[in-house]
Each structure stands twice: as C-alpha cells, then as structure tokens.
Amino acid sequence: MHRRDFMGLVAAGGGVVFSSALAGCAMSTPGSTTTAGGKQENFYFVQLSDTHWGYQGPANPDANFTLKKAVKAVNGLPNPPDFIVFTGDLTHTTDDPAERRRRMREFKAIVADLQVKNIKFLPGEHDASLDRGAAFMEQFGDTHFTFDHQGIHFIALDNVSDPGARLGDEQLAWLAADLQKQNIDQPIVVLTHRPLFDLAPKWDWATRDGQQAIALLSSHRHVTVFYGHIHQEHHRMTGHIAHHSAKSLIFALPAPGSQEKRTPLPWDPAQPNKGLGYREALTNVAKHDFQLTEHPVEKS
Numbered sequence: 001m002h003r004r005d006f007m008g009l010v011a012a013g014g015g016v017v018f019s020s021a022l023a024g025c026a027m028s029t030p031g032s033t034t035t036a037g038g039k040q041e042n043f044y045f046v047q048l049s050d051t052h053w054g055y056q057g058p059a060n061p062d063a064n065f066t067l068k069k070a071v072k073a074v075n076g077l078p079n080p081p082d083f084i085v086f087t088g089d090l091t092h093t094t095d096d097p098a099e100r101r102r103r104m105r106e107f108k109a110i111v112a113d114l115q116v117k118n119i120k121f122l123p124g125e126h127d128a129s130l131d132r133g134a135a136f137m138e139q140f141g142d143t144h145f146t147f148d149h150q151g152i153h154f155i156a157l158d159n160v161s162d163p164g165a166r167l168g169d170e171q172l173a174w175l176a177a178d179l180q181k182q183n184i185d186q187p188i189v190v191l192t193h194r195p196l197f198d199l200a201p202k203w204d205w206a207t208r209d210g211q212q213a214i215a216l217l218s219s220h221r222h223v224t225v226f227y228g229h230i231h232q233e234h235h236r237m238t239g240h241i242a243h244h245s246a247k248s249l250i251f252a253l254p255a256p257g258s259q260e261k262r263t264p265l266p267w268d269p270a271q272p273n274k275g276l277g278y279r280e281a282l283t284n285v286a287k288h289d290f291q292l293t294e295h296p297v298e299k300s
Helices: 004-011 065-074 097-111 133-138 167-179 209-218
Strands: 016-021 043-048 083-086 119-122 143-148 152-156 188-191 223-227 234-238 240-245 277-284 289-296
Touching: 065 097, 065 277, 083 223, 097 133, 119 152, 133 289, 167 209
Parallel strands: 043 083, 083 119, 152 188, 188 223, 223 240
Antiparallel strands: 016 289, 043 277, 143 152, 234 240, 277 289
C-alpha cells in the first residue's frame, strides 16, 4: 500500500490516531518488498478483535450479523492488507466443549469469506481458558508463534490459555530464546490478547507475569504491542514500548476503572455499531513508524 493510497483512505473516513516509532526498519532488510530503485515499499495489516461469536444478549442484539458486516467492510478496502490478525476472543465462552468447537467452526466459515487469506489467529480467554487452548489448537493451530514480514519480526503471545492469566515460565523462556536471536535494533511487533501491563487488574485487564515479558522486550529498541480484550481503543507507553488495544466487534466496554464493574456499554438502537470497529496498521518505511487508522464496522 503506497502512502498516497493510505492518505486517500484517511480522507475517505478513517483517522490517523497514533504514530508508533519503528526506527531501525532498514530499507535493505532481507525478504522485504522493494521497488525497482531498491526502496522498500510500505505495507499494512488489519487487526480485528473480540468477535465473541455465539454471544447472545442485550449489549448487541445484532450479534449474528456484526462479524459478517466487518468481513464485508474489510473486503471493501481499496487496497488489500498484506495480512489480517484476530487478537483473541473469536468466540464467546461456553462450558460445553462441543458447543465451543461448533462456534469455532462457524467463526471459521464466516471469516473464510475474507478475500485476504493470510490470516493469523490468537486465542482469547473465552476461547481457551476453560480447556487450556485444546479446542483452539484443534481449529487454528499454535497459541503462540512467530513470523517475519517485510523486515518486521512478529511475536504472538498466549496470555489466556492459563486460567490464571499468565504467560508461564515455559512461554517466557521461549520468548527469551527468540529475542536472543534478534538484533537489538530489529523492529518487533508483539500480538497478544490481554494487556501485558497492569491496566485494570480488578477487571482482569492485566497479565500476572506480563512485566517479565515487558522486561525481556525492553532490551530491544523498537517494540510495539497490539492487543484486544478491553473492547476499546487505548494507547499506553511502558518505557519505550507502545501498547495499542483494538475495538471489539461485539460490544464496547467502559474506560479502564471508570466504574465498579466492567459491564458492557448500553446498546443504542440509533447507533447499533457505536464503539465497534477494526484497525489498519500501516508501516511507513520512509518514516519508520506505524500509522494507525480506526474504521467503523460499516460506513454510516
């Protein structure tokens, strides 16, 4: 996606809300897409989160259609993203293992209509905490993994399969070993569900050993974290690491700690998609940063 195209999307209704520095994204990174003159092209990906397929309740009476609208909206983007990532809570929790798997199959059938087929799936606690990720792994594969794209090293972390909201010693050791293979200037993007920092622990908006992960990541100069779970856009810095949460595709939740309980915000029939949306993350190679654009589920 060229910068001129990206700015056209902004003019069409998106809004750049944050720039997250990714200095060190070298023009000559192996495996990157380059122009004939040797200059690396920009790329972007789309983040969707917290679809909660299977939810039925007053917070979203339109729940059977919201995900389908989002798929249609992403397919309608003027330029397709390089890949799409779902940052957890693909399905709504259920105690019935058979129902959990049925919901996952239905979710997969809906998102199969996405025209971009390079899709990364992360679990949320609704998907994984009751069976430590067993059903998720049957349907989607590993709960934590890495991949590289256009000179960026992506790390997907699982802070939900442990019902205690921990990464765990084994995964932290895996993360440390992976980071040791990366140059200190290697741009790194972390994908996860819960926030790694203590945003609102009493609401379960934290990872109990997340500070250990942040300490490991802090040894690298250019790290950005994208997560879900809190059903709203939120930006926070921990040292030099930028953390960006995404909106939900089911219902919005209140600002962190703004009330006693994290009950969903009331549904407004006049604005049924209020507070819902998805995100584009453009890597601007020339400026070495991310520019984030928030989109509604569907155009008004």
